[in-house]
Amino acid sequence: MVNVKTVENVAMRDVFGEVLLKLSESDPKVYALDGDLANSTKVNVVAEKNPEKFLQMGIAEQNMMSVAGGLASTGLQPWATTFAAFLSKRSIDQIQVQIAQPNLDVKMIGAYSGLLTGLTGKTHQALEDIAIFRTLSNMVVLAPADGVETKKMMEFAHNHYGPVYIRLARDPLPTVFSEDYNFELGKAVKLKDGKDATIISTGTQTGRSLEAAEKLSKEGIQVAVVHMPSIKPIDEQAIITAAEETGAIVTSEEHSIYGGLGSAVAEILVEEKPVPMLRIGVKDRNSESGANEALLQKYEISSDHIAARVKEVLKKK
Amino acid sequence: MSTLLDQEKVRTLKQKAIETRRLILETINYSGAGHIGGPMSAVDVLVSLFFEEMNIDPKDPRSEDRDRFVLSKGHSAIALYTVMAQRGYMPLEELKTFDKIDSRLQGHPDMKILPGVDMSTGSLGQGISAAVGIALGGHLRKQTFRTYCMIGDGESQEGQVWEAADVAAKYNLDNIVVIMDYNKLQQYGWAGKETEREIPVASPEKRWEAFGWNVISIDGHDFQQISRAFSEARQVKGKPTIIIANTVKGKGVSFMENAYLWHAKVPNDEELEAALKELQMEV
Numbered sequence: 315m316v317n318v319k320t321v322e323n324v325a326m327r328d329v330f331g332e333v334l335l336k337l338s339e340s341d342p343k344v345y346a347l348d349g350d351l352a353n354s355t356k357v358n359v360v361a362e363k364n365p366e367k368f369l370q371m372g373i374a375e376q377n378m379m380s381v382a383g384g385l386a387s388t389g390l391q392p393w394a395t396t397f398a399a400f401l402s403k404r405s406i407d408q409i410q411v412q413i414a415q416p417n418l419d420v421k422m423i424g425a426y427s428g429l430l431t432g433l434t435g436k437t438h439q440a441l442e443d444i445a446i447f448r449t450l451s452n453m454v455v456l457a458p459a460d461g462v463e464t465k466k467m468m469e470f471a472h473n474h475y476g477p478v479y480i481r482l483a484r485d486p487l488p489t490v491f492s493e494d495y496n497f498e499l500g501k502a503v504k505l506k507d508g509k510d511a512t513i514i515s516t517g518t519q520t521g522r523s524l525e526a527a528e529k530l531s532k533e534g535i536q537v538a539v540v541h542m543p544s545i546k547p548i549d550e551q552a553i554i555t556a557a558e559e560t561g562a563i564v565t566s567e568e569h570s571i572y573g574g575l576g577s578a579v580a581e582i583l584v585e586e587k588p589v590p591m592l593r594i595g596v597k598d599r600n601s602e603s604g605a606n607e608a609l610l611q612k613y614e615i616s617s618d619h620i621a622a623r624v625k626e627v628l629k630k631k
Numbered sequence: 632m633s634t635l636l637d638q639e640k641v642r643t644l645k646q647k648a649i650e651t652r653r654l655i656l657e658t659i660n661y662s663g664a665g666h667i668g669g670p671m672s673a674v675d676v677l678v679s680l681f682f683e684e685m686n687i688d689p690k691d692p693r694s695e696d697r698d699r700f701v702l703s704k705g706h707s708a709i710a711l712y713t714v715m716a717q718r719g720y721m722p723l724e725e726l727k728t729f730d731k732i733d734s735r736l737q738g739h740p741d742m743k744i745l746p747g748v749d750m751s752t753g754s755l756g757q758g759i760s761a762a763v764g765i766a767l768g769g770h771l772r773k774q775t776f777r778t779y780c781m782i783g784d785g786e787s788q789e790g791q792v793w794e795a796a797d798v799a800a801k802y803n804l805d806n807i808v809v810i811m812d813y814n815k816l817q818q819y820g821w822a823g824k825e826t827e828r829e830i831p832v833a834s835p836e837k838r839w840e841a842f843g844w845n846v847i848s849i850d851g852h853d854f855q856q857i858s859r860a861f862s863e864a865r866q867v868k869g870k871p872t873i874i875i876a877n878t879v880k881g882k883g884v885s886f887m888e889n890a891y892l893w894h895a896k897v898p899n900d901e902e903l904e905a906a907l908k909e910l911q912m913e914v
Contacts, residue, residue: 371798376757376760376790377760377795377798380760380764380791382764383764384763384764386768387764387765387768388764390771407757411753411757412752416742416743417743
């Protein structure tokens, strides 16, 4: 089991900018591509400190992603960054035909993923990106829980030839991992033991799931927490083991309940080890602008909602 | 100044073009699927590129300094395959596998499975952006290869074409040449006021000029003009070049020419025979 840290708050996007700057300085093949959101996504750090490695592509996501495929075909490693909403929906055909299918070495950073996107509302929230990206061949789909994991995933992606999608959050989050954490592709990370049920969570929702588990333990419910940073490929064995050991699963993601982590886990449980399972995610409805806490409450993905869902699943055991 | 091709060279290229059209018709007839009109209009430019203009070696199709070609109008794949086969990228016999299961000759070009294809295409508007990325990559890596890309006029209704045009000009890419196969018909399009169908994109020269490109307008079936345009493009510094190749959809077979219904119609055996007879007369 990995040591849980939960100390100071760090924004993934700040880590992203600094790590990409270092990669662009140390590796001649690394370039940053921006869809004119550099000072939001924090890729502006590269623009300002290593301008030769920064390629402004303008407000034209389709072109940006096809250009990235072309650049990669000449031996470069483009890191294309824009809001996850645009990357996953405006340019998905380009990504499929000219990056994923030809297995080109393009890194895609979906900034401002999920629901908490800084009062921008539904056009700028990305609640479908996991669902969309996980259907593409050759695609690796990752969602870090904190700044430490963001850095480790980027270092992994840099050394992994092929398309990688990483969904990042906008706002600071509690740090879950200590610096010695080691990200492994396709491996789940158990963060808390528990015998009654398992929460399988990804990305930003992992911190909230740990909170929920703490609350439940005070009520005498021992729930395990398994963090799933790699949604594709996914750790099938960890899911089966969790089902075998605790007999009930709740999935937790800042994403639509359709097609994301919950669906991926359900696919495996149904085929390999059916046990009672419930999902936490944004239900089938339009979301809106609002403060973070208000959004978490209204769209039912807060730690309280997770805890309540665990109690519900226990009744199904 | 551009050099003229000698008469012997023109004769050879014309012969290749006739042979290419024959192979296109026979392959589509054999496979029972594929496009006719667009491939036939593109033939002369493709023959000129693969047999005259580009620095390529079929024996070393992944060479880092090779010139690149992207067929953005990917549905004209059969024109590319028949030219590549004659150039030595594959045995002519392999054309029979076109569109068949397990074939390297997919309905639309796939760079993963067919060496010599520099970018996968098929969904329109994307190839030109990828070509811009390839040219930009060559520029950043200080390589001297040139990038060629063929787009369609119908394809130019895709907004992405103009996103690519904008970025290529912003980065002053003079190592890319885009050829628009301006055959003035698309699959279905709009009913024309005076002609049978409306032209897909009007005034392409003005549009490309407005985007900051060097524009050359030619007869896309005249090898001297094609060759001169490529040569002129090499002299232009600091901006990308587009060659507007005025062509005839279905070129080479009278009943297929300028007939939009031949966009993707399969010739039956009688039509094939009549078409081949016409081509034979050109020899």
